[in-house]
Amino acid sequence: DQQVKQNSPSLSVQEGRISILNCDYTNSMFDYFLWYKKYPAEGPTFLISISSIKDKNEDGRFTVFLNKSAKHLSLHIVPSQPGDSAVYFCAARGGADGLTFGKGTHLIIQP
Amino acid sequence: EAGVAQSPRYKIIEKRQSVAFWCNPISGHATLYWYQQILGQGPKLLIQFQNNGVVDDSQLPKDRFSAERLKGVDSTLKIQPAKLEDSAVYLCASSLVLYEQFFGPGTRLTVL
Numbered sequence: 075d076q077q078v079k080q081n082s083p084s085l086s087v088q089e090g091r092i093s094i095l096n097c098d099y100t101n102s103m104f105d106y107f108l109w110y111k112k113y114p115a116e117g118p119t120f121l122i123s124i125s126s127i128k129d130k131n132e133d134g135r136f137t138v139f140l141n142k143s144a145k146h147l148s149l150h151i152v153p154s155q156p157g158d159s160a161v162y163f164c165a166a167r168g169g170a171d172g173l174t175f176g177k178g179t180h181l182i183i184q185p
Numbered sequence: 186e187a188g189v190a191q192s193p194r195y196k197i198i199e200k201r202q203s204v205a206f207w208c209n210p211i212s213g214h215a216t217l218y219w220y221q222q223i224l225g226q227g228p229k230l231l232i233q234f235q236n237n238g239v240v241d242d243s244q245l246p247k248d249r250f251s252a253e254r255l256k257g258v259d260s261t262l263k264i265q266p267a268k269l270e271d272s273a274v275y276l277c278a279s280s281l282v283l284y285e286q287f288f289g290p291g292t293r294l295t296v297l
Contacts, residue, residue: 117189117276118276118288119288163228173218
């Protein structure tokens with residue numbers, strides 16, 4: 075039973091345009107959500123997070139939106155750059171600090 | 186600031202053999218995690234330590250997997266005996282309480 079779902083295995087976006095990555099969750103006990111970026115042969119790198127008491131958090135080109143009623147969050151990257159090509163994981167935390175991850179979305183930025 | 190260190194980076198063993206992975210977290214981080222990432226999946230938490238005590242090991246297959254964190258710093262994860270389905274990347278992460286987790290580069294295990 076997947077508690078964190080990323081339904082798009084891959085996404086292709088033109089350089090300079092907006093990338094929108096989506097994530098859905100089922101567990102109402104999750105209180106903190108994070109996005110990680112992963113390059114091949116490296117561990118995931120923290121990107122941005124949001125508490126369940128907020129609906130938006132922004133950090134430079136990255137913005138995360140949380141819709142609690144829909145149990146949905148999204149990561150917006152504007153503008154998209156070639157270095158953004160990577161696998162992006164949505165993760166959620168509830169109770170203890172261990173994270174529950176989605177399967178990831180492979181973002182490809184095309185020139 | 187030095188990151189999370191893991192070794193070895195790659196390991197190939199035959200089924201029924203034993204294997205051990207080592208992790209050195211970021212200095213001062215009290216919480217340490219081991220995750221298993223199977224190809225095409227997201228990381229799955231195996232065990233979480235707070236200092237040298239276990240906080241959560243509910244998803245650790247305890248019949249073959251074991252982990253320890255002596256003196257609340259370094260940690261080792263062991264698999265004995267290994268099965269084909271244990272082929273995965275084993276990720277170690279550390280964090281200050283309630284902050285984001287920092288991951289090491291992982292150990293890629295192949296069981297033949």
